[in-house]
Amino acid sequence: MSEIKKIDINSLYSILLREIENDSVQEVDSQLYYSISEMLGKLKNQGYDGIESKIKDSLVKMITDMVSLLLKIRIEKAMRSKELDYSNLLDEERYILDSDDELRQRKDTVLSATLNSRLKLLETVSKNHKFRSIVVRFLKPIDRIVGSDLEKYGPFEAEDVATIPFENATSLIGKKIAVKINWED
Numbered sequence: 136m137s138e139i140k141k142i143d144i145n146s147l148y149s150i151l152l153r154e155i156e157n158d159s160v161q162e163v164d165s166q167l168y169y170s171i172s173e174m175l176g177k178l179k180n181q182g183y184d185g186i187e188s189k190i191k192d193s194l195v196k197m198i199t200d201m202v203s204l205l206l207k208i209r210i211e212k213a214m215r216s217k218e219l220d221y222s223n224l225l226d227e228e229r230y231i232l233d234s235d236d237e238l239r240q241r242k243d244t245v246l247s248a249t250l251n252s253r254l255k256l257l258e259t260v261s262k263n264h265k266f267r268s269i270v271v272r273f274l275k276p277i278d279r280i281v282g283s284d285l286e287k288y289g290p291f292e293a294e295d296v297a298t299i300p301f302e303n304a305t306s307l308i309g310k311k312i313a314v315k316i317n318w319e320d
Contacts, residue, residue: 142170144198151205160212160223168227171202268298271313 142164154161164170175198183191210231213224221229248256266284272294279289283302291297296316299307307313 140164140166140170142167142174144194144201147171147198147201147205151201151208154205154208154212158212159216160209162223163225165225167225168202171198174198265302267301269301269304270296270298270316271304271307272296272316273307273313275312277307277312 150161150163150167175195178191178195178198181191206228209224209228213228213232214235224232245257245260247253248260273291273296275293277289277291279287280299280303282288282300284300286300288297288299288303304313304315308315
């Protein structure tokens with residue numbers, strides 16, 4: 136990773152103000168979110184007592200609010216533009232927008248298949264979704280289960296990680312027996 140440019144609350148405020156005052160997504164340092172994360176981590180790890188602790192907590196909240204607003208504004212600007220311009224977006228922002236693009240593509244696929252009587256495509260989409268698997272981490276032990284795909288899974292101990300059918304995972308997550316793991320996170 137390249138050298139991280141240091142950021143402080145004043146420069147963060149300037150970046151936010153510039154973003155608010157312009158209609159297009161502004162160019163910012165490619166390591167912005169990493170720099171902010173580093174700054175917040177250092178600030179949170181500083182041990183203060185009394186009034187200094189309250190000041191630190193206020194600073195953390197102020198930075199959190201500014202970063203949340205900055206990200207929200209940048210994403211909304213990018214989504215509003217007719218042709219998505221990735222040039223000034225950071226990788227973290229592209230990560231967010233890619234999921235939105237996938238949502239649009241899926242909607243268009245179902246709509247097109249429905250309107251053009253493409254029954255096989257609708258059947259495939261439905262089947263693939265129903266029988267897809269997801270990765271979960273178990274919070275509690277569980278005996279062997281039979282998946283919605285009629286395969287056997289388990290038994291599992293707390294902290295085990297496994298790929299299981301979506302329907303089974305949803306049920307176990309709802310019962311607080313497991314949590315979904317996103318490999319991209």
